[in-house]
């Protein structure tokens with residue numbers, strides 16, 4: 001055998017795969033989101049998933065949704081840090097200017113602000129299950145105005161299995 005292996009995974013499969021794997025750390029019972037930030041030369045800079053801030057116990061803070069808990073103080077939304085924001089905040093290396101974000105769910109308006117301000121220029125997203133909601137409409141409005149490019153990940157159809 002003299003040639004190279006041909007069935008290696010693409011960059012998009014690699015980084016979206018890392019984002020998916022990262023989301024598997026999430027304790028959220030309904031939506032697990034993972035994110036991976038990559039430099040222009042395809043080096044992983046940071047990762048994140050949705051969860052509560054440091055010191056806010058996964059066992060003590062609420063995981064319910066508004067409609068289940070009624071009082072927002074007792075629902076997850078006030079406390080959960082989104083995967084994209086965690087990935088941005090987890091980066092300790094300096095600037096994210098010009099980088100690319102792989103995220104398994106389209107970013108909300110709050111994450112869009114952080115994405116724009118941190119200098120991320122491209123978003124590759126998986127699901128867009130909240131498309132058409134005010135938060136996602138506002139997000140797209142800001143991303144469009146700021147010139148942040150976004151496109152949906154196109155699954156290769158290939159199943160990538162890992163055994164650990």
Ligand SMILES: O=c1[nH]c(=O)n([C@H]2C[C@H](O)[C@@H](COP(=O)(O)O)O2)cc1CO
Pocket residue numbers: 028030031032033049050051065076080081082083084105106107108111130
């Ligand atoms: O961009 C996002 N990134 C992200 O990490 N999340 C998190 C917050 C919550 O923990 C969960 C959404 O929960 P739910 O689908 O039950 O409303 O996903 C939610 C969004 C919304 O688009």
Ligand SMILES: [Zn+2]
Pocket residue numbers: 082084107108109110111112
């Ligand atoms: Zn968000």
